[in-house]
Amino acid sequence: MTDALDSIKPSDLPAPPQAAIQILRACANPEINNQELAKLAATDPVLSAELLRIVNSPYFGMGGEVSNIIRAINILGHKALRNMVLCISVRDAIDPKNLPGFDVTGFWEDTLRRAAAGKLIAEQAGFDADECFTACLLQDFGLLVMFHVLRERKADWLEFIQSDPDKRYQLEEKIFDTTHDQVSLMLAKKWSLPENFSEAIGAHHHCQQLAAVENPVTLTLCHVMHCADWLAALFSASGKTAILRVVYSKLESLFNMSEQQGLELLNQLPAQVEDAANALGLHLHEQSDFEQVLREANVRLAEENTSYQELTWQLEKALQERDQLAKALALELEMAAEIQRSLLPDEKQACFPVYGVNIPAQELSGDFFDYFMLEDGSIYFNLGDVSGKGVTASLLMAKTSSLFHCLGKREHDLSRLMEQINAEICETTVRGMFVTMVAGKYNPRSGQVQIVNAGNPPVLFLQEDGKIKKIDAVTAPLGIVPDSAFPVVEFNLGKGHLLMYSDGVTEGYAADGNELGMHGLVKVIKQQLGNTPREQLNAIVDIFRHTETRQRDDITVMVVEHSGQVVEHLLKYEFTAEPAELQLMRQQVRQVLIGKNCKKACVDRLILAVNEAAMNIIQHAYNFDSSGNIWIEIMHKDNELQFKLTDFACAIDRSCVKSRDLNDIRPGGLGVHFINEIMDDVKFLDECENAGNILIMRKKLDASCLNKQGDQ
Amino acid sequence: MQYNTSDNAGYKVLELNGEVDLHYSPQARKQILALLKEGYDLLVDLSAVEYIDSSGVASLVEGYQLSKNVNLKFGLVGVSDAAMQVLQLARLDKVFPIHNSIDDIVK
16 A cells, blocks of 8 residues: 555654553563563553553442552553553644544544444454454544545545445545555554454454464454454444344354344443543533334335335336236136136027127127027027126126026916016125026927017017018016016917027117117118018127227127028129129029029020019119119029019119009110019118118029939 | 111111110110101011110000001011010010011011
8 A cells, every 4th residue: 555655654654652552562572570561660650541541440349449650550460551542642643733623533433432432342243342442443443534634625524424334445545545454454553453453453444465374363353453344334424223233243243242142232231431531531422212213214224125226126116916817817807707717608509590799899898698498499588688797797698698597497377587687686686786688489390489578679680582571678677676577478389480689789889989889780680671680689799899999898799590591592693783794794693593403494584583582673773873783682482583682772662663564665664664563572671771772582492493313 | 876677577676785774775775766757667686685674665555556557568577585574564565566577577
């Protein structure tokens, strides 16, 4: 450390009184006797008086019984004398008057804490306590020398006292270009201190440098000084939480002391500092006890706990917990959804006349449907919707569905079954929840159907002739009025079928972003007339599969169809309303009819009729506006061909569509005659959404029209 | 498109062919009426007609009515099965003079 020697010169170092120097040197000589030492002390009456005062102080343990130096030396020994002389020398080395404005009291407070801490550690660890006290008193004395030399930096003391030992060391290098351990080492040499003292003082910030030193006392002193530094800092520096951790850690690693032992030591320190100050005749401020220091540290600890780092850690932990919970919840929901799906009926064999689809908006559905066959061969069916969505709705859904399934097997009177389910739900319902339900009973043999609609959207009865009949709700939903009656609507399904749905269908968003509504639903069904009920169901569900918008509500659709009904779809062909398009259309129809094994004459006639119908649309409905479209569909059902032509023009005046008297020979009006002549049945559908026209033509395929088996 | 015409046995012979539907019948009608207006006795040859609809039939009816008004001869010749079926359906098979072939007329 040449820098240190450069910036602080030996001449800068204070010198103790001559007598003190002589005593210190004499003590270093092992052969000196007590008489000679006493003589040296007597040369300085002030020093002698101070020595006697200190010797008799409670802190140094003699209790006021020693009245002369020779007796003191006899009792204490050379080393104790030397230590006392050293203490006095250090205390008096720099006159506070030479450092005006410097916090000398603060300095001694800090120094005595270090010394007292060193003594306490030594007592606890079984070392020489007085030796340690003195060494620790000396270790930072170099700093006072440095402030003495560079007086203009005296204000920086405040920063020193608030910093931990490591930061102080860095500050010294920055401000003074040297460090206190090096200055103290210089002083120790100048004052002729024992070698182990000097070495320990010079290395107390880097004790590992002493690893190779033979004398174990040197290393012990060094460690005590090192720890004492941190203990003292605990009382003055900021960042007490961190310093306390360092103190406990160092006490444990260097002296094998537990936290409890360290705490006891810290508790004793303030009183020891006061005693030492009294013994040395130094005046200090009143010392705070350690509990107060600890309280302050705890407050800081609490503050630091909410520091950024802490918050980040807490947040990460919270996110981890959330992810774990979400995972667990997702698993629970998946299991609940699985149970829900198990409550829906299995898809029966292809010919079973009842079937449905349920698409939940969320993981769990508030909608449900069910059907099952009774012993007499009739089929109970129901479709319901619980108010609300999510878990709560799904629980009530499960309950209602189970009630229907369970009670339905014993109660074969539909009206009474509904009364029982309603009573059960009313008894236990919570938060005003209710269930809309349409339930029914169908006899596949007779075609007879019973329906109860309790608050559900209208059931649609699609009759064989294409007419749609609505069966509106006549009773309030289940779970509201305990004594409700459930009147049954009864009719024969004939060759028609029933479509039931939850309000998620009519209130769902179609592809155009608007609510489908009852009109929209009927429109879709009209477009599907002639298609199988299952195709109609799929078309309704597809509306919501195709929309970009999130599904608004659970969607459920169920069909009850005439059991003998099998519709075969032969053609669906779309073309523009242009005369030039007709030829291609005729080819399509021809292929279909040949495929159905129709005779050539029959094929030609049917093509003529279809063509005449299409011509009428082009000429009269679209008025030769070729931007219009025409759909032609051909279905085969019950040995009958059904031709369906749909246009999207304005509705035509059907009274004008009639055959003319053939005896009146004129160019027009033949088309309708051809159609009526060729087809068995021709009619326009009454209700056509979108103001278009739908023409249905039917032709029975009898023997006159079909090739015989094997004919081509 | 333009349907072929020829002169045979004092008649103008107009040969319709293919599918005489709403797309092609306006041309057939145009030629039938034009030839009559030019004062020709007219035979419409339907032997190559694969399909005819009510608009095609209407063109023939219109020609037949015009010929009556202007005292010209009008007839159909070589009517294909497909065309005959439609004419029968319209009960016109007994209205139009229908000849098997031009040779029949000469005889």
